[in-house]
Structure formats: C-alpha cells, structure tokens
Amino acid sequence: MRLFKRLPAPLLLGLAILALMAAFAIAPGAFTPYDPLGFDFSALLAAPSLAHPFGTDQFGRDLLARSISATAIDLQIALFATIFPGLLGTLIGLLVGWYGGVVDALFGRLVDLVVTFPFLVLVIAIVAVLGPGLVNMYIAVTIVGWVFYARLMRSEVMVQKNGEYIAACKVLGYSTPRILFRHILPNAIRPVLVYAVTDMALAILLGSSLGYLGLGAQPPEAEWGVLIADGKNFFTTAPWIALFPGTVIVIAGLGFSLTGDGLADLLEVKR
Amino acid sequence: MSLLSVENLHVTFSTPRGPVHAVDGVSFGVGAGEVLGIVGESGSGKSVTLRAIPKLLHANATVSGTVRWRGEDLHAMDDARLRAVRGGQVAVVFQEPMSALNPVLPIGVQIDEVLTAHTQFDAAARRKRGIELLGLVGIASAATRLGQFPHEFSGGMRQRAMIAIALAAAPALLLADEPTTALDVTIQDQILKLLLRLVGELGMALVLVTHDLGVVAETCDRVAVMYAGRLCETGTVHDVFLRPHHAYTHALLRSMPGEGAARSMLVPIPGQPPRIDAPVPGCAFAPRCTFTEARCATTRPALVAMADGHESACYAAARLGSEIAA
Amino acid sequence: MSLLSVRGISKRFPARRGMVDMLRGRPKLAVHAVEQVSLEVFRGETLGIVGESGCGKSTLARCLVRLHEPDAGAIDFDGADVLGLAGPERRAFNRRVQMVFQDPYSSLNPRMTVGATLGEALMVHNVVPKAEIPRRVRELLDLVHLMENAAERYPHEFSGGQRQRIGIARALAVEPSLIIADEPVSALDVSVQAAIVNLFMELQDRLGLTLVFITHDLRLVKHMTHRVAVMYLGRIVEVGPTAEIFAAPRHPYTQALIRAVPQVKPGRRSGEAAVMGELPSPLNPPPGCAFHPRCPVATAACRETVPGLEARGGAWDVACLLAG
Ligand SMILES: Nc1ncnc2c1ncn2[C@@H]1O[C@H](COP(=O)(O)OP(=O)(O)OP(=O)(O)O)[C@@H](O)[C@H]1O
Ligand SMILES: Nc1ncnc2c1ncn2[C@@H]1O[C@H](COP(=O)(O)OP(=O)(O)OP(=O)(O)O)[C@@H](O)[C@H]1O
Ligand code: SF4
Ligand SMILES: [Mg+2]
Ligand SMILES: [Mg+2]
Numbered sequence: 030m031r032l033f034k035r036l037p038a039p040l041l042l043g044l045a046i047l048a049l050m051a052a053f054a055i056a057p058g059a060f061t062p063y064d065p066l067g068f069d070f071s072a073l074l075a076a077p078s079l080a081h082p083f084g085t086d087q088f089g090r091d092l093l094a095r096s097i098s099a100t101a102i103d104l105q106i107a108l109f110a111t112i113f114p115g116l117l118g119t120l121i122g123l124l125v126g127w128y129g130g131v132v133d134a135l136f137g138r139l140v141d142l143v144v145t146f147p148f149l150v151l152v153i154a155i156v157a158v159l160g161p162g163l164v165n166m167y168i169a170v171t172i173v174g175w176v177f178y179a180r181l182m183r184s185e186v187m188v189q190k191n192g193e194y195i196a197a198c199k200v201l202g203y204s205t206p207r208i209l210f211r212h213i214l215p216n217a218i219r220p221v222l223v224y225a226v227t228d229m230a231l232a233i234l235l236g237s238s239l240g241y242l243g244l245g246a247q248p249p250e251a252e253w254g255v256l257i258a259d260g261k262n263f264f265t266t267a268p269w270i271a272l273f274p275g276t277v278i279v280i281a282g283l284g285f286s287l288t289g290d291g292l293a294d295l296l297e298v299k300r
Numbered sequence: 301m302s303l304l305s306v307e308n309l310h311v312t313f314s315t316p317r318g319p320v321h322a323v324d325g326v327s328f329g330v331g332a333g334e335v336l337g338i339v340g341e342s343g344s345g346k347s348v349t350l351r352a353i354p355k356l357l358h359a360n361a362t363v364s365g366t367v368r369w370r371g372e373d374l375h376a377m378d379d380a381r382l383r384a385v386r387g388g389q390v391a392v393v394f395q396e397p398m399s400a401l402n403p404v405l406p407i408g409v410q411i412d413e414v415l416t417a418h419t420q421f422d423a424a425a426r427r428k429r430g431i432e433l434l435g436l437v438g439i440a441s442a443a444t445r446l447g448q449f450p451h452e453f454s455g456g457m458r459q460r461a462m463i464a465i466a467l468a469a470a471p472a473l474l475l476a477d478e479p480t481t482a483l484d485v486t487i488q489d490q491i492l493k494l495l496l497r498l499v500g501e502l503g504m505a506l507v508l509v510t511h512d513l514g515v516v517a518e519t520c521d522r523v524a525v526m527y528a529g530r531l532c533e534t535g536t537v538h539d540v541f542l543r544p545h546h547a548y549t550h551a552l553l554r555s556m557p558g559e560g561a562a563r564s565m566l567v568p569i570p571g572q573p574p575r576i577d578a579p580v581p582g583c584a585f586a587p588r589c590t591f592t593e594a595r596c597a598t599t600r601p602a603l604v605a606m607a608d609g610h611e612s613a614c615y616a617a618a619r620l621g622s623e624i625a626a
Numbered sequence: 627m628s629l630l631s632v633r634g635i636s637k638r639f640p641a642r643r644g645m646v647d648m649l650r651g652r653p654k655l656a657v658h659a660v661e662q663v664s665l666e667v668f669r670g671e672t673l674g675i676v677g678e679s680g681c682g683k684s685t686l687a688r689c690l691v692r693l694h695e696p697d698a699g700a701i702d703f704d705g706a707d708v709l710g711l712a713g714p715e716r717r718a719f720n721r722r723v724q725m726v727f728q729d730p731y732s733s734l735n736p737r738m739t740v741g742a743t744l745g746e747a748l749m750v751h752n753v754v755p756k757a758e759i760p761r762r763v764r765e766l767l768d769l770v771h772l773m774e775n776a777a778e779r780y781p782h783e784f785s786g787g788q789r790q791r792i793g794i795a796r797a798l799a800v801e802p803s804l805i806i807a808d809e810p811v812s813a814l815d816v817s818v819q820a821a822i823v824n825l826f827m828e829l830q831d832r833l834g835l836t837l838v839f840i841t842h843d844l845r846l847v848k849h850m851t852h853r854v855a856v857m858y859l860g861r862i863v864e865v866g867p868t869a870e871i872f873a874a875p876r877h878p879y880t881q882a883l884i885r886a887v888p889q890v891k892p893g894r895r896s897g898e899a900a901v902m903g904e905l906p907s908p909l910n911p912p913p914g915c916a917f918h919p920r921c922p923v924a925t926a927a928c929r930e931t932v933p934g935l936e937a938r939g940g941a942w943d944v945a946c947l948l949a950g
Contacts, residue, residue, distance in 0.1 A: 193733035197793070200691045201747050201800065202720030211746075215737045298736045298782075341815045438902070456904050484678035485842070489886035490899040497897070511816060514845070514888030537892040555820040556890050557849030562869060563672075565828070566849075568821035572785050 040291025046284030053100035063091035065098035065251055074267045084269040086259060092270060096277050099251040103281065106163070106236035106245075106252075107229040113171040115225045118178025119218070123209055125179065126186025136183070143176045152235065153244065161244045170235065178221055185217040219296045226289035230282035237278055253278050302329030303505050304353070304473055309365035311345075311352050320577050322348045324529040330473065333503040335496070337516035337537070340526030341573050346509045347395060349526070350477050354386045388418035391471035393462050395478045400462060401450040407434075407461050408446030411468050418469035433464040438490055456487040463491065467498070473505045481510065492519050513556060517541055525549050528574040528584035531603060535610035545612035548585045550620045583614070591616035629804060629836050630667040630690065635699030636660055637685050641909055657908045659685040660696070661860040664935065667804065672830065672837040674847035674868065676883070677857030678905060683840045686857070687808045690838070691725050692716075703804075721751050724797035728809040730789035734781040740767075740792050741777030747799040766795040770825060787818035794825065798833075806838040811846070823850060844887045848872050856880045859908060859916040862935055866942025876944040879917045915947065923948055
C-alpha cells in the first residue's frame with residue numbers, strides 16, 4: 030500500500046486503465062449480461078440507452094459486450110506485437126552496440142532501408158504477401174518493428190559500454206556474455222521498456238487498422254478495429270457503432286502512454 | 301576603506317524539496333590592490349556567495365543583507381546603474397568557461413561587446429584593445445585569434461579568453477570563481493601570476509574562489525574559510541594558515557600531505573562533508589570535530605575577533621593551540 | 627626484482643577526419659597518447675605517475691591492465707609476456723593485476739548492491755567456496771573500513787569517498803598483487819582525500835601490495851610514493867626515487883612542474899610563471915624533444931633529436947639532451 034502512495038497520479042491512472050482492460054480480457058462475462066455474438070432482432074441499430082450503453086449494431090448485438098469481448102484480442106495484439114520485435118531488437122541492439130565497427134555500419138544501412146518506408150505501409154505489404162491473420166501480422170510487425178528497439182538499445186549500449194564500471198568488469202576478467210547480460214542489459218534496458226509500453230498503444234492502433242482493412246483479426250472475432258470497420262457503413266445513421274469502440278481504443282492507448290511515462294521516471298537509475 | 305563590503309549576506313533557494321539556506325550570514329570586505337581567497341569544500345556556498353554580489357543568481361534565490369560597492373548599496377541600484385557597474389567596474393569570471401562564453405560568436409566580438417558597453421572607444425580603438433587584452437593573458441598571435449570561435453580554443457585558452465573579456469573594461473574588482481581549477485598546474489601558475497600582476501600594477505581588487513589551499517597560500521592576502529554556507533574563519537593568509545583558530549581550518553590544514561615524514565599516515569577529517577539541505581543546530585562542523593564541547597552541538601558559535609583582523613567562529617579557538625607545521 | 631616490466635609500448639588513437647579534411651587530402655592523424663614508454667615496477671613499491679591532463683597517464687594505465695592493446699612494445703608481468711595471454715591465463719593475470727578508477731560514481735554498477743558487486747568478483751574467480759562468499763564480503767568491507775550493512779545497499783546510497791572504498795574493495799576481492807589506481811582521489815572532496823590515501827598506504831603495508839598511483843597532485847606523490855615517473859606528451863621524461871627527484875629534478879619539465887605546484891605555505895609568491903606556453907596538440911607533437919617549444923634552455927639540437935630516457939651520468943633516468 031505504501032508503494033501505491035508513492036507512485037505518481039498519472040502512473041496510477043494508467044495502471045488502473047490497464048487493470049480494467051485486463052479484467053475485461055480475463056472475465057468479459059462479468060461486466061455485461063449480453064452475449065457479444067447474440068443477435069437481437071428486436072433491437073437493431075439501437076441508439077445508446079440504459080439497456081445498451083454503447084447501443085447495438087445492425088444485427089442487434091450489444092456493442093458494449095462486443096467492445097469488452099474484443100479486449101482479450103486487442104491486449105494480445107498489444108503484447109505480442111511488442112514483445113517479439115522488442116526481444117529481437119533488444120538482442121540485436123545489444124550486440125550491435127557492443128561490437129560496433131563493421132557490424133554497426135551494416136546495421137546502420139539496414140535501419141536506413143527500413144525507415145525509408147512508412148511503418149504501416151511496410152507491415153501491410155508483408156501481411157499482404159503472407160496472407161491475412163493475426164499470426165502473420167505478428168511476423169510482419171516483428172520483421173519491421175525490431176529496428177526501432179534495436180536502434181534504441183544500440184545507442185544506450187554505446188553509452189553504457191564506455192562507463193567505467195564496464196572497464197572494471199573487463200579488468201576483473203568477466204566473460205563477454207556476463208558483461209552483456211548482467212551488467213549492460215539491466216542498465217541499458219530502461220528506454221526500451223518505456224518505449225515498449227508506449228508502443229503497445231501503437232500496436233493496438235496498428236492491430237485495429239489492420240483489422241479495419243481486413244488484414245488482421247478475422248470476423249466474427251470481435252476486435253476494436255473490426256468493430257469500427259463494421260460501423261463505417263452506418264456512420265451517418267448510427268455513428269455509435271464506430272464511435273464507442275474508437276473511444277475504447279483511445280482510452281486503452283492513454284492507459285499505455287501514462288504507464289510508459291510513469292515507468293520512465295520510476296526506472297530512472299539513482300546516481 | 302573597502303571597495304566592496306558584504307554584510308550579513310543570506311541566500312535561500314526555494315526548491316521542490318523545501319528551502320535551502322545556501323549562504324548564511326556571510327560578511328567580508330575587499331580593498332583596492334587586495335586579494336581575498338574564499339575556500340571551502342564542494343557545496344559550501346562559495347559560488348553562490350560570489351554570484352550574489354553582482355546579483356547573478358538564479359530566479360529561485362532570495363537574497364538578503366547589504367552589498368556595498370564604493371559605499372553605494374549594490375542591491376538597491378536600479379537596473380541601468382547595476383548594468384553599468386557589472387562588467388565595467390566589477391567583472392566576473394565563472395567556474396565553467398565553456399558555458400560562460402557564447403559558442404556562436406568569435407572571441408573578438410565578445411570582447412568588443414564589453415568595450416562597447418563600458419567604454420567610449422571607437423571601433424579601431426576597441427580592436428586595438430582586444431588584441432592588447434589577448435596578448436596580456438598570454439594568447440599568441442592575438443590578431444588572428446580575435447576572429448576565432450570558442451571551440452577553436454583549448455581549455456586553457458578559453459579560460460584565458462574569459463579572463464580577457466572580464467578584464468576588458470579595466471575593472472576595479474574581479475570576482476573569479478575557480479578560474480584555474482580545470483587547468484593544468486603550469487597553466488594555473490601562468491594565470492595566477494597574471495592576475496597577481498594586475499593586482500600589483502593596476503591596484504585591482506580580486507576575490508578568488510578556490511578549494512585549493514595551495515592556491516590560497518601563494519596568491520591571497522586574506523582568506524575567508526566557508527563551511528556549510530557559513531563563514532568559519534577569516535584573517536590574513538599568514539595568520540589563518542599558521543595559527544588557525546577554527547577546528548575545521550585546523551583539521552583541513554593538518555590533513556594535507558605536508559613536510560611530515562614520507563609515507564606517514566595523514567590525519568583525515570572523520571565523517572562526511574555536511575549536507576546543506578539538512579542543517580544541524582549549533583556548529584556545522586561539530587559532527588566531525590575532535591575538539592567539541594557540549595555547547596557546540598546546541599548553540600551556534602558567532603564569528604568573533606581573535607586578534608587584529610583575525611576572526612573565527614569556534615568555541616575551541618583557544619584550545620587549538622599548536623602551530624601547523626605546513 | 628621487478629614485478630611489472632614495460633618495454634617500449636606505444637598507443638595511438640586515430641583521429642576522426644571530417645569530410646573537408648578528407649577532400650583536401652589531409653593526412654590521417656593520430657593522437658600519440660603513449661609513445662615508446664619503458665618502465666619497471668618493483669615488488670612492494672608505490673610508483674607514482676604524474677603529468678598534466680592529456681599526457682597519457684590513463685592510456686598507459688589501461689594498457690597495463692589490457693583495457694587497451696598497445697600498438698607496439700611488450701609488457702612482462704612476473705616474468706610472463708602479458709600481451710600474448712588469452713583464455714584462462716588471461717583470467718589468471720586479471721586476478722593478479724587490478725585497477726581502481728577515478729570516478730567513484732561511474733565505476734560502480736548502479737543496479738547492483740555492494741554485496742552483489744563484491745560477490746560477483748569472488749564467484750567468477752572462485753576465490754572462496756560459494757558458501758563463504760557472504761563472510762568474505764563482510765571481511766572485504768571491514769578491510770576498507772565500511773560498515774557491514776553496506777552489502778545490502780546500492781552505490782547511490784554512499785558518498786564519493788565511501789564509493790571509492792567500495793571500488794578498492796572490489797579490486798581487493800580477487801587478491802591481486804598489483805593495483806593500478808588512476809587518480810583515485812581526484813574526484814573527492816579535499817577533506818576526505820586523506821582518508822583514502824591512508825587506506826592505500828595501510829592496505830599496502832598489510833597485504834604487501836604493489837601500487838601504481840596515477841595523479842596530477844604532486845604534493846600527494848611526494849608524500850606517498852617511493853619512485854615517480856613524470857610524463858609529458860605521451861613519453862616518460864624522468865623516472866627515479868621520489869625524494870631525490872623532488873629535491874633536485876633533472877628534467878626542465880619536472881623542474882617547471884614542481885615549481886608551478888602551489889605549496890600550502892603562505893607567502894611564497896614569486897612574480898615569474900614557472901614555464902610559459904601550453905601543452906602542444908598530441909595530434910601533432912613537436913619534432914625532437916616534445917618539450918622544446920616551452921623549454922627555457924632548449925638548444926638547436928633539441929629541435930631535432932628525440933632524447934632517450936637514459937641515466938646520462940646521474941643516478942636515475944631522464945630524457946633531456948642537456949641533463950648530465
Ligand atoms: N539554483 C539553485 N537552486 C538550489 N540550490 C542551489 C542552487 N545553486 C546552488 N545551490 C546549492 O547551494 C549550495 C552551495 O552551492 P555552491 O555552488 O555555492 O557551492 P561551491 O562552494 O561553489 O561548491 P563547488 O566547490 O562544488 O563549486 C549547494 O548545496 C547547491 O546545491
Ligand atoms: N579512447 C580514446 N580515443 C581517442 N583518443 C583518446 C582515447 N583515450 C585517450 N585519448 C587521447 O589520448 C591522450 C591521452 O589521454 P589520457 O586520458 O591517457 O591522458 P591523461 O594523462 O590520463 O589525462 P587526464 O589527467 O586528463 O586524465 C589525450 O589526448 C586523449 O584525448
Ligand atoms: S631536451 Fe632540450 S628541450 Fe627537451 S627538456 Fe631538455 S633542454 Fe629542454
Ligand atoms: Mg562553485
Ligand atoms: Mg586520466
């Protein structure tokens with residue numbers, strides 16, 4: 030409890046949002062009586078009301094229930110679309126930063142190549158080749174996204190490896206893996222962790238964008254982007270179909286950004 | 301009469317973690333042709349004291365006390381008058397030469413600015429004076445150097461350039477904050493000798509902040525020793541170094557490797573340097589002092605005269621006794 | 627008998643060239659950080675290395691512990707060639723030669739407790755059985771006069787002087803015979819320097835350590851070293867017994883250096899600077915004797931001939947053509 034009192038308010042708010050999302054993902058049934066896939070032809074395109082706070086869609090499915098049940102997939106996307114590129118990028122950045130020289134020059138070219146294309150365009154192109162679906166989306170995001178983690182990690186490692194505590198490790202005859210993983214990694218990981226949490230917000234947007242385009246999660250799996258896509262045809266007559274899932278995405282994104290920023294301060298090393 | 305006199309100077313910074321009383325009742329004076337050294341360890345308030353004199357502190361500082369420049373209250377002056385004094389009659393050399401020089405202006409232009417503000421010289425005379433000043437601080441081929449930028453200068457030359465700028469308007473008082481700490485001893489030696497020449501030949505007054513007791517011993521006439529934002533001892537260098545009347549000065553001098561037998565154990569000062577954000581009642585040095593008596597921990601000792609022009613704020617002043625074999 | 631013997635090592639760092647330099651076809655430049663340095667360190671002694679900023683003291687120290695690989699020359703430790711060591715032999719060498727760093731803040735891993743830092747060194751080198759590590763950590767802390775409960779704390783909870791003690795304890799953990807200390811007190815407050823200096827002298831007497839003590843504080847060198855090597859622009863210009871050199875320095879640079887150091891003795895003011903000019907750029911050292919542009923007694927020969935470090939008719943070596 031004392032820990033909570035010491036945490037800054039924005040971080041607490043961020044964590045609270047994420048906790049709520051996690052609860053939605055684990056027990057979606059606990060928050061709404063409706064079946065997200067249950068048709069109700071007596072309430073087609075019903076506007077938000079007490080019975081249906083988010084309204085219903087063209088099949089009478091409750092949008093709150095659908096938004097809540099989509100949380101599991103969206104959180105999964107947030108997690109996997111950052112963990113895979115994050116791990117790969119961290120490892121590559123660690124090695125590139127440590128060895129430098131030719132390895133670094135090659136890495137630099139590769140980064141230049143990847144960043145000349147807009148991130149989304151590249152991911153869409155790869156998914157288009159591999160075929161739609163979540164797994165292929167993770168593969169595509171990993172192929173493109175590791176670069177950003179590796180770049181962050183590399184520059185941080187470049188700083189850390191010149192620290193005198195690393196010189197001390199070398200003089201003590203420690204092995205390179207020990208120096209890399211026990212000494213440099215814990216000191217260089219902070220920007221990557223912070224970026225990863227913020228990146229989760231972007232991953233949700235990405236997942237939603239791909240869902241919207243029909244390249245990510247496939248219907249009838251409810252995913253926030255898919256929900257918005259469903260609503261696009263009714264945007265003038267029943268704007269709530271797209272509006273509420275959109276709001277949920279914004280709130281989730283906020284949760285991740287607040288947590289990321291708070292984490293940045295929390296992980297700051299004391300000198 | 302003193303050119304500059306500082307009486308009961310207090311500086312408090314407001315910080316997110318509460319007020320920090322960085323300078324606590326400091327008084328001293330400097331006369332023409334005199335060199336006053338201010339010594340003390342890191343964080344003891346030397347720089348803050350120096351910067352408070354010409355009102356060059358950060359916005360979060362509250363300053364009280366009187367600072368008189370030739371009898372006139374410096375802190376009561378209006379802005380125009382203050383600007384005329386500052387940089388003209390009273391010049392400052394800051395601790396960090398790189399941050400005090402403008403990186404995008406050639407050195408010559410920076411000297412010219414001072415001359416424009418504080419002298420009646422025309423352009424040609426200003427240029428001539430610029431070359432003269434660089435030569436004075438020992439920078440060779442001064443005419444070409446005037447056109448160069450700070451980053452084209454070595455560390456030692458930047459420090460000299462800073463001093464040249466400070467000296468541009470022939471100030472009557474130079475406030476120098478660790479002007480040689482970042483420099484090599486041979487360069488330090490050159491710069492201190494230059495400053496001493498200006499003091500001797502032009503009657504300039506000099507306040508020299510340093511933490512090197514050797515620099516004080518060889519350069520200054522009088523010394524003010526600071527500890528935790530307070531003045532603990534002032535007097536002539538000779539009196540203070542040979543017969544310190546404050547336990548801290550005494551301990552500091554005894555801790556230096558001196559003429560004692562080679563490889564004999566030094567006499568360290570126990571404990572940690574004080575934290576200005578956690579002041580103690582009584583004497584600030586009491587937690588580390590080997591001469592304490594009961595009142596040291598409870599009642600703050602006042603600065604009292606020990607001999608002619610020698611003041612100390614220490615209850616043990618009379619008990620320190622023996623001379624320091626420096 | 628010498629424990630460490632350095633023969634003619636050199637280290638150059640290639641300087642970055644800007645586009646303009648390359649296009650204009652300017653030659654590749656290199657910082658001559660250490661040039662042709664030869665040096666003996668005798669068992670049980672304290673050898674001081676002094677010189678001004680940038681003269682190559684740290685580079686030399688880092689070559690000795692193989693943090694830098696010298697471009698030329700040889701280093702023998704206890705009769706074995708150091709530069710050829712690899713694998714387990716190199717690790718064995720690391721155990722016997724340790725380093726203490728200048729910056730007490732950056733030389734400790736901020737995310738490891740003091741106990742973990744010391745324990746790691748003990749574990750990697752199997753200094754003591756695993757079960758004994760906590761006990762040995764306590765002994766090490768005691769050796770450098772830190773409290774036992776320091777083991778659970780992180781570096782940021784300590785003052786600069788205390789951190790330097792931790793750095794010393796870490797070096798001592800592997801039970802070295804030689805410690806190279808690179809400006810170990812320069813970053814500390816004057817009032818805590820004496821205690822660290824005492825610790826070095828005490829440990830040396832107690833453990834029979836050999837110590838190479840790098841500093842620019844000549845007062846300290848005079849007090850605590852047996853012999854001293856004076857460096858100027860990458861080279862050693864004079865090396866010999868400390869007391870004798872301070873009493874009668876033979877090299878003009880040593881003379882200037884000693885004269886320039888302000889003594890803690892009031893009123894020794896003299897009007898003349900000990901030496902004029904500044905350290906030349908190490909990218910482009912002067913020909914002949916590197917000190918000749920500043921030397922008050924330089925002759926025409928000094929501009930052409932590089933003086934070697936030789937006895938030149940005296941009791942210790944000096945690199946000056948006019949010495950004798
Ligand atoms: N703008 C500021 N806000 C808050 N505290 C300040 C500010 N400037 C200085 N201080 C505090 O005032 C105290 C005295 O600082 P000062 O710079 O005068 O020390 P010093 O004696 O010059 O030390 P050094 O030898 O390291 O230069 C320090 O504890 C410092 O942290
Ligand atoms: N890793 C490096 N890359 C390039 N140049 C270097 C490197 N390390 C040192 N140098 C250069 O080599 C020269 C000698 O540096 P070194 O750090 O050995 O001097 P030093 O005598 O230890 O100085 P100080 O007293 O300032 O610590 C300097 O000109 C420095 O700029
Ligand atoms: S060799 Fe010549 S230039 Fe060098 S120190 Fe001796 S006298 Fe001076
Ligand atoms: Mg200061
Ligand atoms: Mg160095």
